[in-house]
Amino acid sequence: MNDRPYHIKAVLFYWEGTVIRQDQRSIETLKAAIGCPMQKTVLEFILSIPDVPDKNDTLAKLNAQEKIAALSPEPHPSAMEILEYLLAKDLRIGIISHSELNTIQRSLQAFETIGEKDFDFIFSRDDIAYQRPTTELIGLAAERLKVTIENMVVTSANPSEIENARKQGALTIFLNERLQSEPQTVKADFVIGDIRDIIDTVRMGIPLPTGKLPNHFLREFLNQFVFEDPSVLINPGVGEDIAAVDIESEDVLVLKSDPITFATDSIGQYAVLINANDIATSGAIPRWFLATLFFPCGTTPSQIKSAFEELKQYCRHWGITLCGGHTEITEAVVRPIVAGMMAGTVSRNDLIDKRRMEKGDRVLFTKGVAIEGTAIIAREFGDRLAQMGISKNKIAHCRQFLDQISIITEAKIAAENPGTSAMHDVTEGGLATALAELSSAGGHKIKVNMNQIPVYPETRKICDLLDIDPLGLIGSGSLLICCRDADSEELMQRIDAAGVEITCIGEVSDKGQEIQACKGKKPVPWPSFEVDEITKLY
The missing domain is CATH 3.40.50.1000 (HAD superfamily/HAD-like)
Structure with a gap:
C-alpha cells in the first residue's frame, strides 16, 4: 500500500x-x-x-x-x-x-x-x-x-x-x-x-484550499495517535485550542521551540528529533510536543497525512506525547514548515547547566560533522549529486544519515555521568557555530584540535563537489559534551558501547568566549558562518 x-x-x-x-x-x-x-x-x-x-x-x-x-x-x-x-x-x-x-x-x-x-x-x-x-x-x-x-x-x-x-x-x-x-x-x-x-x-491527492486544515481531515489524522500519558489532561482534538499538562510531581520543566525550514522530506521526523535533542542536552526527558504546521498552496491531504504519520512514529518511539498544535495551508510559505515546541522534565539536582564548565574539561564530539546536512542534500538535491558523478548507491546511503539525527541516546548516558558539565547539540551553522555557542553559554574558551574532528568521507565528497564547508553545515545528530577529565574515559566507553561513535576534539580553557583552534601544534583560525552553508543550495 x-x-x-x-x-x-x-x-x-x-x-x-x-x-x-x-x-x-x-x-x-x-x-x-x-x-x-x-x-x-x-x-x-x-x-x-x-x-x-x-x-x-x-x-x-x-x-x-x-x-x-x-x-x-x-x-x-x-x-x-x-x-x-x-x-x-x-x-x-x-x-x-x-x-x-x-x-x-x-x-x-x-x-x-x-x-x-x-x-x-x-x-x-x-x-x-x-x-x-x-x-x-x-x-x-x-x-x-x-x-x-x-x-x-x-x-x-x-x-x-x-x-x-x-x-x-x-x-x-x-x-x-x-x-x-x-x-x-x-x-x-x-x-x-x-x-x-x-x-x-x-x-487525499487533491490540493486543499488555503486556511486551516478542514476538521474532518484533522480528526482523521489525529485518530492514528494513541494518547496514553496520564499527565496530559486535555489531548489534541477538533475544537481543543489548548493543551493541559499536570506537572505537580516534577521539579523542573524544560522548554524548547525550533522550526524546521530547510527540509521538505521527512519533516515530521526532523521536527520531533531536533526539538527533543535540545531538551535532552539539559539532562531532561522529552515528554510533550506541540507542532504548528504550515503548508504551501497546492498541498494535498496525503502530504499532510504523511507529516502526521511521521510525528506519530517518532513521538511514539521516544515516548513523547503530541499534545497540541495547529495546521494550515497558507500563501505565506513556499515549502512546508513545522514549528515545534517540546517540553521535558528533570529533577533540579540533575539539570545540566552549561555554566558548570571548568578549565580542563574534555570536549567530546559524537558521530561526525554535518550528519543532517549530508542527509538533506542527498534527499533534496540527489539529482544534482548524480550529475556530479555520485553513484545512486552513495546517494541512497547518504539519505539514510537521517536515521542518525537523534542525540537522545548519548545525551541520556552523558546525563547519568557525574562528570558531565555541559552538553550542546550541533544544529544550524554546523560544528563551527555550535562550539562558539557552547563557549559563549559556558563562559569559557575552548581549545580544538581540528585534526581530531571526524568528517565522514561521504560528507567530505559532497561538500567538496558543492563548494561548501562541512564545519558550517547543519549538523543535528552530533552532540558536544564537556566532561571532567577524570570521568571522560568511562563516559566515552559507555557511549561507544551503546553503538555511538565518540571522539575527544579538545578541552575547556580559561574563562572567556573564544575558540582556539589548531592543527597539530600550529594555531589556525576557527571559521565562522553568518548563515548555514546549506543556504547556498537554495
Missing part, C-alpha cells in the same frame, strides 16, 4: 471491471471464443497478434461474441456517483477499453448525468488494436490527459493492467470485490474492495 504523499490531476479507468461490471462467466466464454488465454486481458491478446489478417479475424469473432453476450453492458451502481465527484473536482478523466466505441457509448446511456463529452479521451479497441503495445498505453494516456504519469492514477480490476501501470510510474488502484474472501497478492498503491473507496483515495 502507498504511504507516500501524492498529487492527483487525472484518473484513468480501465473501463471493464471498474465502471462497467463484468460477469466472470461471460468473460471466460468470450476469451474461449477468440482463443485468448485466461491469464491475459482481451486487449493484451489482441495487441499481441502480429499478423494483420489473424488480428482482423479475431476482432470479427470478438464483435460477434459481444453482440451475443449482451446488448447493453451493466454500469456499476456507484459509478455515476464517482464520476460526478471527479468532475466536480475538475479532474481529467480517461477511459481504456477492450470494447468497441459504440459499445462504450451504449453503456454511457445508462448514466443520467454523464456522457461521452465528460471524458477527456476514450481509447476503445478501435483506437488501440492496430496502434501501440500495452506498455505504451499509460504514457499515451498521460499525454492525452495533459498530465505527467506521476500525477495520474490508474484504476483497474485486472492485475496485469495494474502491474503495467506501476512499471510506467503511475499511481494505481486495484479493485478486487472479493478482497474479503481471498488473499491479496497484487502489488498496487491502493487495493480496494468497494469501488466507492476510489473517492477516499482521490480526495
Whole structure:
C-alpha cells in the first residue's frame, strides 16, 4: 500500500471491471471464443497478434461474441456517483477499453448525468488494436490527459493492467470485490474492495484550499495517535485550542521551540528529533510536543497525512506525547514548515547547566560533522549529486544519515555521568557555530584540535563537489559534551558501547568566549558562518 504523499490531476479507468461490471462467466466464454488465454486481458491478446489478417479475424469473432453476450453492458451502481465527484473536482478523466466505441457509448446511456463529452479521451479497441503495445498505453494516456504519469492514477480490476501501470510510474488502484474472501497478492498503491473507496483515495491527492486544515481531515489524522500519558489532561482534538499538562510531581520543566525550514522530506521526523535533542542536552526527558504546521498552496491531504504519520512514529518511539498544535495551508510559505515546541522534565539536582564548565574539561564530539546536512542534500538535491558523478548507491546511503539525527541516546548516558558539565547539540551553522555557542553559554574558551574532528568521507565528497564547508553545515545528530577529565574515559566507553561513535576534539580553557583552534601544534583560525552553508543550495 502507498504511504507516500501524492498529487492527483487525472484518473484513468480501465473501463471493464471498474465502471462497467463484468460477469466472470461471460468473460471466460468470450476469451474461449477468440482463443485468448485466461491469464491475459482481451486487449493484451489482441495487441499481441502480429499478423494483420489473424488480428482482423479475431476482432470479427470478438464483435460477434459481444453482440451475443449482451446488448447493453451493466454500469456499476456507484459509478455515476464517482464520476460526478471527479468532475466536480475538475479532474481529467480517461477511459481504456477492450470494447468497441459504440459499445462504450451504449453503456454511457445508462448514466443520467454523464456522457461521452465528460471524458477527456476514450481509447476503445478501435483506437488501440492496430496502434501501440500495452506498455505504451499509460504514457499515451498521460499525454492525452495533459498530465505527467506521476500525477495520474490508474484504476483497474485486472492485475496485469495494474502491474503495467506501476512499471510506467503511475499511481494505481486495484479493485478486487472479493478482497474479503481471498488473499491479496497484487502489488498496487491502493487495493480496494468497494469501488466507492476510489473517492477516499482521490480526495487525499487533491490540493486543499488555503486556511486551516478542514476538521474532518484533522480528526482523521489525529485518530492514528494513541494518547496514553496520564499527565496530559486535555489531548489534541477538533475544537481543543489548548493543551493541559499536570506537572505537580516534577521539579523542573524544560522548554524548547525550533522550526524546521530547510527540509521538505521527512519533516515530521526532523521536527520531533531536533526539538527533543535540545531538551535532552539539559539532562531532561522529552515528554510533550506541540507542532504548528504550515503548508504551501497546492498541498494535498496525503502530504499532510504523511507529516502526521511521521510525528506519530517518532513521538511514539521516544515516548513523547503530541499534545497540541495547529495546521494550515497558507500563501505565506513556499515549502512546508513545522514549528515545534517540546517540553521535558528533570529533577533540579540533575539539570545540566552549561555554566558548570571548568578549565580542563574534555570536549567530546559524537558521530561526525554535518550528519543532517549530508542527509538533506542527498534527499533534496540527489539529482544534482548524480550529475556530479555520485553513484545512486552513495546517494541512497547518504539519505539514510537521517536515521542518525537523534542525540537522545548519548545525551541520556552523558546525563547519568557525574562528570558531565555541559552538553550542546550541533544544529544550524554546523560544528563551527555550535562550539562558539557552547563557549559563549559556558563562559569559557575552548581549545580544538581540528585534526581530531571526524568528517565522514561521504560528507567530505559532497561538500567538496558543492563548494561548501562541512564545519558550517547543519549538523543535528552530533552532540558536544564537556566532561571532567577524570570521568571522560568511562563516559566515552559507555557511549561507544551503546553503538555511538565518540571522539575527544579538545578541552575547556580559561574563562572567556573564544575558540582556539589548531592543527597539530600550529594555531589556525576557527571559521565562522553568518548563515548555514546549506543556504547556498537554495
